Amino acid sequence: MILVAKVISRLRRAWYGAGYTREHWSRAERIAYLESVVEYLTWQTRNQAALLRHLAAPMVDDLPAVRRTKESFDFQWAEIPTGRHMLDHPAFRAEATDYVSQFTGLPPEWFRGKRVVDVGCGMGRYSWALCALGADVLSMDQSDHGLRHTADACREFPSHQTLEIDLLKPLPVFEQADLVWSFGVLHHTNTYKAFRNVAPLVKPGGYLYLMIYGSRGSASAATLRRSPNGGVASPHREPGSARQAESHSHNMAAGGFQVTGDEYVHGYFDAIAPPINDLHTFQEIEGWLIEAGFVDIKRTVPSRNIHVIGRKGGTP
Numbered sequence: 001m002i003l004v005a006k007v008i009s010r011l012r013r014a015w016y017g018a019g020y021t022r023e024h025w026s027r028a029e030r031i032a033y034l035e036s037v038v039e040y041l042t043w044q045t046r047n048q049a050a051l052l053r054h055l056a057a058p059m060v061d062d063l064p065a066v067r068r069t070k071e072s073f074d075f076q077w078a079e080i081p082t083g084r085h086m087l088d089h090p091a092f093r094a095e096a097t098d099y100v101s102q103f104t105g106l107p108p109e110w111f112r113g114k115r116v117v118d119v120g121c122g123m124g125r126y127s128w129a130l131c132a133l134g135a136d137v138l139s140m141d142q143s144d145h146g147l148r149h150t151a152d153a154c155r156e157f158p159s160h161q162t163l164e165i166d167l168l169k170p171l172p173v174f175e176q177a178d179l180v181w182s183f184g185v186l187h188h189t190n191t192y193k194a195f196r197n198v199a200p201l202v203k204p205g206g207y208l209y210l211m212i213y214g215s216r217g218s219a220s221a222a223t224l225r226r227s228p229n230g231g232v233a234s235p236h237r238e239p240g241s242a243r244q245a246e247s248h249s250h251n252m253a254a255g256g257f258q259v260t261g262d263e264y265v266h267g268y269f270d271a272i273a274p275p276i277n278d279l280h281t282f283q284e285i286e287g288w289l290i291e292a293g294f295v296d297i298k299r300t301v302p303s304r305n306i307h308v309i310g311r312k313g314g315t316p
């Protein structure tokens, strides 16, 4: 099909000669041109957004969008504590420790006796899994409801602690951790600023694991094709483009949108409700990790989203 379009295009060019202007273009040529323009603009926008994150970092703390994002999560943890990928679901409980090991690329036995900080713990599903693997866990979040659920979920582990923090302010470093884990959090803040606050929590020789929403093109098409479900490698909101989220929300609203009882509601809610929901490229995150002294930086899961782990340089 493409070959036929190309041949036709060549013939038309030859026929019109120097007078072959845009008005003569076929539908396929117009589409190809528009696609290249969109690709270029997407690339430009991504670079501008990355630059803005750096420039805005000193002054984002109290912006209305930041406040509304925090409130959205507090509402989410207060009003919708259940779901297929939450701890109340027996299947998720059974799978959770495997996810931790799969996402970090660290074997289950590594975690025993390690000091781990769960940054942006939400309702504590991964704090619980990290505790279940034998780690001493400190769970941090801004959401009061999230922290209360987390404390409840991890009650069976005596060493578990919680701490209310704001990722956009410098964090207290009582003791540096063997692993700082942050799943689906930083891109709901100012990712760069939060990253700069989180990196000092890791001890020399320790690990930082991040899951950050990836922008289109943050994984190669081949990588996405290899992963289960064509790129949906984890059970969380993976491929949700803004357009997808918009159409979900539209359809759900049109259908009288029922929240309670929908076991996948957290995916939708996450995609739609928080005003800050940034997308990043792996190269951007990798650059920050290198700048903060991390080495052995690896993507652990083939996915459009960025599951990345790095080891802090220096001796423990």
Ligand SMILES: C[S@@+](CC[C@H](N)C(=O)[O-])C[C@H]1O[C@@H](n2cnc3c(N)ncnc32)[C@H](O)[C@@H]1O
Pocket: 069, 070, 073, 074, 119, 120, 121, 122, 123, 124, 125, 126, 140, 141, 142, 143, 146, 165, 166, 167, 168, 182, 183, 184, 185, 188, 189, 270
């Ligand atoms: C998508 S949830 C992820 C929760 C958890 N990591 C999980 O996988 O279930 C994002 C979390 O980031 C927290 N958060 C957002 N902005 C924050 C900020 N400025 N400071 C601290 N936590 C923040 C929210 O309260 C929320 O619990």
